[in-house]
Structure formats: structure tokens, C-alpha cells
Amino acid sequence: MMKQLPIDPVLPDLQRILRSAANAVLVAPPGAGKTTRVPLALLNEPWLMDQRIIMLEPRRLAARSAARHMAASLGERVGETVGYRVRLDTKVGPRTRIEVITEGVLTRLLQEDPALEGVGVIIFDEFHERSLHADLGLALCLQTQQVLREDLRIVVMSATIEAEPVANLLGSAPIVRSEGRSFPVQTHYLDRPSDERLEHLTVRSVLHALQHDPGDMLVFLPGAAEIRRVEARLHELRLGNHVRIAPLFGVLPQGEQDAALAPCGPGERKIVLATSIAETSLTVEGVRIVIDSGLMRVPRFSPRTGMSRLETIRVSRASADQRRGRAGRLDSGVCYRLWTVQEDRSLKEQSTPEILEADLTALALELAAWGVTDPSELQWLDPPPTAAMTHARELLRRLGAMDERGVITSHGRSLAEWGLHPRFAHMLVNAVPLKQTKLACMIAAVLGERDFMRKDTGTADADLRVRVEAIHKFALAIPSKQSASGRHSIEHEDSPTDVGRDMNYLGWTMPGYSVDAASCRRIAAEARHIQESVPLSDQEPEMDIHSIGLLLAFAYPDRIAQRRTDGRYLLSNGRGAILPDSGSQAISVSPFLVAADLDDRGSESRIYLASPVDLGQLEDHCQQLMKQEKSVEWDREAGRVRAVARLKLGALVLKEQPVASPAPEELLTALLQGIADEGLEILPWTRAARQVQQRAYFMHCADSSWPDLSDEALLDSLEQWLGPHLYGLKSRNDLARLGLTDILEAMLTWEQRRELDASVPTHITVPSGSRIAVDYSDPASPVLSVRLQEMFGLQDTPRIAKGTIPITLHLLSPAQRPVQVTKDLASFWQNAYFEVKKDLKGRYPKHYWPDDPLAAMPTNRAKPRN
Template identity: 85%
Template structure:
């Protein structure tokens, strides 16, 4: 076999594992650890003819690693070396090394916690920190500690910090391989570019092909960008010697193999890849790397309960791995489409998926394992508490988990199906509805990125259009008529299309103007749908699938995303958030009262709905009774000004229907009425002038003496039940409240002694020299006001006082027109000083009135002039 950089450290690893049960191996990309380590351990005495299981983060890497190891043994895959990945398994009776994807390990552990017959578990490329890798390692560690002390665990990585992993493995030894790489020249942008990504890539590819030798590996964030760059490169007509090869996870095995294979003589290859090509895979012939610096990762937000793909900057570790691809076989060059300054700001490591992903599947796996609290296991990074709480809530709603967080028998059934709990639940329920095939197709469509693209404007959000498109494209044939997939009126027409050319990526259809359909994606969806159906076949024969059941099936999978249309055309989700349907006027589904929104963003207060299907309220009530709760309520109806007793049929935050409830109890009426008064404020009560004055008089005494009750609006609102409750028992409406006598109610809050003191110290009126009884205004508790005509105060020397003569009132002395001409608390000073200036002004304006020269000797009057 060809010598690889990892070979010199293999004896050290072999010797360590003869006495230790765990080890960490750090080796750079291209060192050969993926293929050489399992083969090196195959004949170790501790293995005793048991199997080695090696985990790879991706299916493509798993198949590639198995084929390469089998080739080095001179065998075919499925003999000594095999693989197990979703929808594809090649193992045999003689298989000793199984390369599997991480979800497969979880299933193996759940079926046999002791992993009987397995001597070693190898975690390859652990630095990617996928959710399943973290979970698989946590479960394997517990198996090793409790059931299998002889089980070997090896963690391999290119860039991970080895010490924390070694500590997690119980101070495991660390083996390091220096590897071998050729020098790579790194070229940065001089300044940030405002070009579209596709334009930058195409320009960089053209420059590299002209100036640098070797094949080109381009790193792009996702399949959509790859297809756009591919289209632009083909438009440039580079020449027959240049082969463009996309490389991403959902391509067929043949397409992936073509991207990895060496070029024919005289040919140069341009590989357009996602981060799938960072590690594990060897892309033959590459000496040029063009790195967009972007990657796409799933992000779960507990606040919204939704996951979304986000395009983010790569970490420094990922960028270095990408660059290293150019120096595996010879010296190379790496074009980084960012500046040196931007490079300094890169994060050192990518955020582990466990800190940002949807925890629903992990929570169910832990419950099936028998762990209620994640802290019972060992983690590099424990699952976030908020995301775990949301996951448990959803699992409880699906019936997979009980109130204590323990798995139910139904939940165990869901866990064994190897699907996301939402889809597993949908499939189980679909069997009872005789719609298994439709449920499988829905799951397959939702597992794939949207394959329908609109040239301009907002794309049709109706999921049913996608389902019909997949079926009609896949069932169309030039030799036989199209068979209908669904019963009932079709929601959209899609032209039949047929092509034996696997390279054709897109179909434009006159039946869907402005749309292009990714035919390759349709084929993948169809294959995935068939795989799910074959793995979960219905017990009985089912009728033709009814596409109009899509909304109901989605409601079973996404009970938290059922959306109710509001009066203004916006939507309320059952999880309580708001949502809008972009360009609703052009959307067929906008006429539906209820939608199930499966693809939303989480921007702002309202999410935008990108993919949904309509559902009927009657379907929800008939087939989803466990989601609907009857909630009896007695509440204040602000618009009607009364208490209403209703029974609401609620699905989360949605009210499906409501009807009046007869005979609420007086206690329920009282509670609702108190709530209504608190919402409306005290002005809803029948305040009279006397009642307000009593409130203010008592407030004045409270300001003087804190032992008096506080009758301010704030205090009264805070203690409604205590002072008002006994007087409104049995009342229901604003009209009923109008019959209350607030003066009597407020007086009842005072003791007999306080009422006497109030009358003596805080009079309602003061009799002035003219004989008039003038009301005192106590609204300003610190300065009671007596508003009186100046002429009625003639002959009075001093300011009137209250509070047993201790507090002077503030006099507002009025003109004959009842307008203030002087404000004072010192009447004597007014007579001596200001009166004469005031007299001049008033005498000129009111000459018929009485304006004596000596106000203290004059006769007071409430007329223009005193009587003779």
C-alpha cells in the first residue's frame, strides 16, 4: 500500500489501545487517518473478531471511505469493509469494519445498549461537532462505564482542541500526526467586494484557470449557489477540456463519484462543493482552492420554536482546512474572497451544532435511552436548557412524552422509526387516515431544499404544488400516459417532462410561468419518499392519495405552526406568534381560514410564511381532538361593557369556536367584573361630585395622618376586591355598576370616629362673609382651594382655615365674571397691598359693581352692590 503521513504513528496508537480503552488522534486533512486507522486495528488482540464501527458525519464520506479501505484490501465493499447510511447499506456476513453515519450509531445503541459484537467505535472528523456525534459519544461513554469496560472509543479530528476531548474520555492519551502537506500560497482580496457571490466566483475561476495549474475546488455555502455558479460557468463556454462537477450531499452517488474521480488526460476539473469537501474526502487533482468563506448551518430559536438555515462566515479552522485541500498532492494556491482584515476577525472554531440545533430528536433519544436529565451523561457542551424545554413540550404535545418527561410507549414507537419525531408522528397517524404514501411524500419534500424557483417576485407558498410537481415529473414518460397521483381537483398543473440525461438540472414549464424546477431534486425526493414508504408500509391497502389531506397531515406534524387568519389578513400561529403571507393577493392559499406553515422566518414580530398548506377547522376538530382543549372562561367584554361567560375550543393560542356558557357562578362573575374594572379604570364607576370630593377630603387627611385609609385611584385599584367587591356581588355590566352609590361605599371605608373628624376638620363647604356656602376643592391634597368672588370676602380679616385651624385654604379671589384676579393664602396682606391695584382694574371693567375704599369696613355681597 502507498505510504501515508498517518502510518508512522499507527504503532503508537496500537500500543496505547492495548492497555487504554480510549484515545484521541489528531491528524491534519489528507494524513490518511480515515482509511488507515480502522485497518490498523483490525487484527488487534483485544478486538477478538469483533467489529469496528467508524462514524462519518456525511453519507458521501462514509461510502468513499469504505470503498477506499476495501480497495486497499483488494476486495469489494460489503466484504471485510462495508457501510451503512440512510437508504443505502452494503455489509455482509464477513464484514468487520462498518463505516456508518452518525444517526445509524444512535439506532444501534438504542437497539443494544451494550453494543455486543462491537469492539471499537471510532468517531471520525469529530471537530465538526454534529449533534449526532455529540449524542453518540455521550451514549458510548455511558455504555463503556456501565456495561462494556472493554469497549474502545477513538476520537479522530483534524483541528479540534484535543485536551478537552481527552479529559471527557477520562484523561485519554493523545496521539498526534504531523501529516504532510505542500506549500499553499494564500491570496486575499485587496478590498471588500460588492459583487454578487456568483460573479466573484466565476471571475476567480477564470483567473485561476488562466494563471495556475491543476484542478479547481470551489467552496460555496449551498446547493443553490452551486447551481447558479454552474449555470454562469456554462454560459462562458470554457471549452471541452474543462469539466464542471457539483459536489453536495443530496446528489446521486454517480454524480458524487464523478466529482471525486481524477480527470482524464488533457482535462481539468472545476469542483463546486459545499463544506462537505472540507474533510474526509479526497478530491483528486486539486491544486487550486477558491473559498467563498461562507457556509450554511441550521439555527434553532427557542423563542420562536423554529429552525432555519443561516449563511454565516466560516471559522478559521474551517478556512484552514479548505486551504489545505490545495496542498495535498503538490504546491497550490488558495483564493480567499475576503480581505486580510476580515480574516483577522474570523472565529477560531465553528459553534457546535448542539448549541444551536432543534433538540426534539435528541430529547426523544435521551428519553428512549432512559435519561430524563441530560446532565446524567457526559458532554463537551451540554444541550441548552431552553431548547430542551421546548423539545419536551413538543414531544408531550405529540404524545411521545408524559408530564414527568418520561418516554411513553407511543414515544418509543416514534423513536424506533429513525425519523424526526414530527415526521414519525405524522406517518403513524397517516396510516389511520389511509394516507401513508402522501405522508411519505410530504416528509421527503420537507427534507429537501425547495426545488421550485421563481425568476421574479414571491414564489407560490402552497406545498401541494410541490407534491404534484414531483409526482408528475417522475411519472411522466414518452411511452405511457400520465397517471393521476391525487384524487379531487388538482391545485396546479405541471407540464410532463422526461429526460434520460442526468445532467439536466432544471425544467421550465409553461404551466407554471416564471418557474424553474430542479429535476434532480425531484428525483431525490421521489427516491426518499419511496424509501420512507418501504420502511414504514401501511398494514392495509390504501386508496389513491388525496392531496387535500396535506394540511391535515402537516397539522399532525406541526401542531405548533397551525395558523389562523385574522380579520386584517395576517395570521396568528398556535404557538402565539404572528405571521404574514407575502404577496397574499397572488397566493391561492390566502383564501383559506387556516394554514399549516412549515417554513417561516423569524424576523421581527411576525414571521413570513414561505411554505404552507391549507387545513379545515372541521378536519382539525375531527382528527386532532388531543390538540383541542375546551376552555371555559368568564371574562370582561370591553366592547359590550359586560361580563361574558363562554366556552372556547382552543388549539394552542387559536380560538376555533366559542359559544355562551349558561349560569356562571357569582364568584366567577365577580372575578371577571373586577378584571374589567381594572382594565377600564375607575372612571367606569358612577362618580358624582360629592363622591369625588369625599375621596379627596379623605386623601387630604391621609396626607396629614398616614393612619387614615388611602383612597387615591391607585390605591383603590390595587384593593378593588376589598372595598368594592362586597357591593358588586352578582353584578354583570356597566349598566349594573351605574346603580352604585359611591359616596356611601367610600364612607364605609372610614370608621365612625374618622367620619366625625372628617366633617369637623375637612368641611365640604366654608361659609363666607356674604353668607354663601362655598365648596372647598381638595383635588390638590397639599393645598385645598376656595374659589370665591372677591366682593363676598369684604370685612374678613384673615384667611379661612381647615384641619381645626391649622391649614389655610388657598383663596382664588374671582372677578364678577368668575375669573381669578388673585391667588393667596394671606388675605390680610392682600387687603393691605394688592387690593387697591386690583380695585383700579376691576372698577374700570365693572363700574356698576361695588368697590369700596376700605374693604375691611365694607359690607360683603354676592350681588353687584350690597342691599341698602
């Protein structure tokens, strides 16, 4: 008889609702038992009529674990009444009625059979995690239910979620709530923010808990790298044979995962080091202590750059509460949070749904395969962001998977059938005629895993070929294990120590590198699994390692990179990139490479993994990405218009050659653009030309019917006033032949030129007889700069514009330095002159300084002639 679980009292309510309603929402806290009890409770409902139950789990580990628990409760083995389907591993049989599957598997089932014949109910477990596949799967299932299968039931189950929005999405579905069962958990925070390394802080917290608290321990860390560092440090401390340290993350071998979940033996204590995988679906037996780093690692996609990266972020309050609840499942417990109370107040209430931050290329392809060109045709809890969808469609068009209307192509349909990211599927399809399919499978497998190589010191080699060669050698040296069906199995019971021993025994080493042997086995098995669904050629030769760059170019046409003269790179998508110091000279000096892994921080991305590619390979196999482009443009460095033909791949210029005899109109357009870019100073301005411009602008400021000849207006209207004079000109030297004075005067009517000469004189004759130019650079205040002595005898300020505007006088010393600025000459003579005279007479005693300036003789010499 099965033991009572907290979910059991509400199961009759759920059964009753589904007998009359199509949909339901079940909310129950972690550990209530919903994952293993709900499918069994629905198995014999009359409306199911021998149809199958499909339950979706976000993670493979949780899917296998749930299937095993349900099968055990029926006294059966997995694959009989209860089975599972996850990527690379399937255990179902002809009698299987309950299938636990991961969410990507549901999408494949829907695309193959939109009506889901033979399926009575779809259960979305742990929906609060809001994975991309869960949101897509629910949207597709709702359309199937509305259009093809009114009898199909949908149940959404969650630990912590606002149930009402989900219920509304499901057509006002009834909500069933289970209060669950938990024991009190004492929560501790840090006294102050810590700048200690995470692994050191975590180890110190583990040691404290071992001394002060009973029970097993569950430690939440952001990723596998942190788990391995904490594990290594704890082993160094030699905690004793009674303390077992068990890592738990998604890509561990099945044996290690089972060991982490299994209860301890008598007198033994267990420390489970886990990622967020242990937050909800999984039950880790015996845990009464939780140590929470408060961090998790999530993918972040940038529509701006078209790149994704893993980012370590703070958990939400909901996730933190779920983690703490793990300590109170069996008895009272304790939770150590590695952050302060003040930091706790700033946590977000819920995690951001993956659909709002992920790469949507695969989703866009699935929608196109479903026949949807506009996501708004489906029902979403959160619709896909427009920017990310736009980028996804653009990539699919570049891959040939979608046409300009957003309709899937035949090539796109073939990509959608592979169950891989469209980039990798496109690479594999193109590898077939090249007879390099095995190599493409190996590349896809390597890039689908975390990097299994770490350089012992310094920066790791960014050359992807090193990884592929290593996995190839490993796969050849260690034969794969096979299941009874003959399929290669990705999961093995070998521990990392066993695999490492195999590698050492075979003499397979990577000097200077630390190699994760378990990852190597997983990658090799994944490559073999991909090969099983690929049409391999019977005559396929040995893998050509020099083809890696070309195959990458198929997958990442937007990341083909060209080396610049300064050693940096330009990507075909227009972004810059830098290659860190690399151990491989072959990649660092390559004119072209393809970046498979890079970040999107700053103006230039940092390349982590890449492979060289030969220009000839690109020309032979990537012609669809290239275009011939003729350009007639201004070359600033040469100071002339150049006409060139370019072979371009995105933003990259692969080849360039001059074009003879471009059209005159093209030359004119390029020259005008060059002048606009360089500014008007590139034109041959003379003093007379500037004065025409300034005088005319002076009149424009007084009367808007005059043309505006300011620099800004001239730049804005280059084609109109200057264009007719540029035909046949190509360079800066040619421009020097222009007569700007005549060109500018031609912009005025005959009447305006006459009025300009009459009202706005170029020069004014002063009392000394000198003819001095007027400065009109400031239209509000034209200036006449003249030596003070040349103005003796003139009582009033000279005026222009038919006597309406006084000139601003800059009265100069004999050394041509201003001693007075005035528009009222008469006032200057009466008041300021005598003070100025004292100063100037002392500094220039040989010059003429009369007591009565109005009666004195003006002079342009030191003293007037007798």
C-alpha cells in the same frame, strides 16, 4: 504498496495506547490521512479479536468516499472487508469488519443493542464539527462503556479542536498528535468591504485566479442555491472545454459527487463549487487554489417560537483555516478570502456546537428511549440547553410520545424506531388507519428536502399540495431503479440533464416554475424508501390530496393556523403568522391551514409552505389536541360580562357558544377583572364621590392609619371594597347604578367620618357669602379657587385640619382666570395687590377695585350693593 501519508508515523503510538487504554484522542490536520488509515491500522490489533470497527462520519458523501478508499487500498470492492451504512444506502457483507456509518445510524445501533455486541472500537471522525448526533452518540457510548462494555474502545479524531476537554471527557484519555504535511499558502483579502452580490464577487475572483494561478480550484459557497447561480454564470462565460465546472454538495447524485472529487485529465482544469462539506473529510484531487466566501448555512432553532430556520453566518477562524489548507495539500497554493483583514479579526475561533442551537426534539426522544429523563445523567462536552429541552419535551408530550414525568410511552417507542424526526414518524403512524400512508411518506420526503420548485417571477405558491402532486406525478411517470437486493436506490447516475429530458419526454411540466428535476428524483426515491418500513394496507386507495392538511396537523399540532378577520393567521402555539401573496386562492382564503415551513422573525412568522385543513377533519381526528373550556369574562367591546363555552385547540377557538346562568361568583370575578382592565373611570364617579375619595386620601397622607383611597390602592383592592356591591351586576350600564359616595364613606369608621367633616370641609364660605368647594386632588396642597373681589376684607388665609394647614388660594379675575396663587393672603394685600389692581382695573373698568382691600366690601358682583 500504499503511498506514505502524514498520519502514518503516529499510527504505532495510537496502536500502543489502545492496547492498554480504553480511549484515545487523535488530532491531525485535514489531509493527514487519519480517516482512511486509522481503521486499517487497528484492524488486526489483538484486542479487537475479530470484532468490528465502526467509524462515524458526519456526512454521507464522506462516509461513502472513505469506505471506497479503504476498500481500494485492500484491493477489494466496498461491501467486503470495508463497507458503509448511510441513510437510504447500505453496502456491508458477512465479512465486513470496518463499517463507516453516519452518526444517526450509530444511535439506531445503540438503541437496538446498548452493549454493541461484536463491536470492538467506535471511531468518531471529524469530531470538531460537533454535530448533534456526534455529541449524542459519544454520550451514549460512554455510558455503554462504563456500564456494559469495559472492553469497548472509543477513539475521537479531529482536525481542529481543543483536545484537552475531549480527553478529560474520555477519562483523561491520551492524546496523539500528527503534525501533518502542508505547503505554504499565500492568502489574499479584499481591500475594502464589498456590497457586490456574492455570486458576482465569486465569479470575478474565479476569473482572476484562472488567469494568475495554476492548478484546480475549490470555491466555498454557503449553499446549493449560490452554487447553482455561480455555476450558471461561469457556463455563460464559456471558459473553454479545458475548464470543467463541478458542483459538490450533499444531495447531489453519486455520479456528480464522484466527478467533483476525481482528478482532472491532461490539460484540463477543474473548478469545484462546494459547500462546507469539502472542508475536512473529503479529498478533492489537484486543488491549489481556494476561493472562500467566508459563509456557511446552519440551522438555527428558537426555543421562544419553537421553530428552526436556516441561517447564513460567518465561518469560524478554525473553518477558514481548514478551507485555506485545502490549497496546500499537494504543492504551494493560494487562497482568496472574500473579506477584509479587519473583518478577519472579528471571526469566532470555533463554530458553535450544533447541540447549543438545534431543535432537540429527536435528541429528547432518543434520551427517553435510552431510559434517561435528565440529560445530566450522561456525560456531555456541552449539555443540551434547558430551554430547548423543555420545548422538545413539550412537543413530545403533545405528540403522545412522552408522559408528564418525561418517560417514553409505547407510542414514543414506536416513533423512535422509525429513524425519522418525531413529527414525521407521528404523522406516518396516524396515516396508517386513514389508509393514506403513501401520501404521508410523500409529504415527509418533500419536507425533508429543499424546495424543488421556484416561481419564475414573483412569490412562489405556498401551497404544499402543488409540490406533493408534482412529485406524485413524477414518481408515477418515471419508474424507480432498484438495486440487486430489490431495494429502491436513492442515488442514480442520471445527470440533471438526463432527468430533465425524462420529464420533458413524459410531458411533465409546471408552467411558470423552475423545477429541480434531480431533487424530484431524490424525493420520489426517499418516499419509496420510507414506504418500505411502513405497514401499508392492501386496500390502500389512491392518495387523497385533500388529506394533506390533516396529515400535516398530526406532524405540526403547534402550527395549525386559524384565519383572522384581517387575513392574518393565529397559530395554535399562540404566535401570529402571515401568508405572503400566493398563487393559490384555495390556501389564501382557507379558514384553517397547517404551516409546514415558516420563519420566526418578528412578532409574526412568514408562512412559506402550508396546506388547508378542514375543521371537520380536525374534530374527527385530532380530538386529543382539543379541550372544552368554559369562560366567564369581560367583553370590552360589548361593555359587559359574557359567559361562553369554547372548543379550543391550543390558542385557537374553534367553536364558541353562550352559557346560560353562570355562577354569581364567576360573574363577580369577571366583572372585577373588567373594571381592573378598563380602569376606575368605568365607575359612575360624581363630583361628591371624587371629593370623598380625595378628602380621605388627604387625611391618609397625614396619618397612615386612615385607609388609602388613591386610584392605585382602590384598583389593588377592588374585591374588598367594591366586590360586595357588585353581585347581580353584569354590564357597564349596571355599574351606573352604584352609589360611589356611600360606598367610599362606608370604608371609613364613624369617628373618621366625623373628623373628616370637622377637619377637611367640603366647602369654605368666603367673605362674599359664597360657599365654594375645596379641591383636594393634590393632597399636599388643597386649593380654593375664588374671585379676588369675594375675598375683600379677609386678612388671613383660611385654614383646614383644625387650623394647621393653610389653603392654597387661586385668586381669580372676573373672567375666572387665576391672577395670583398664594398661601399668604395678608402678604398679598400688602404687596402684590396694587400691581394686580392696576392690571385688572384696566381690563375690567366697570368692576370694583378699592384702594384698601381690607376695608372694602366683598362682592360676587361687578360692584357691591349699596
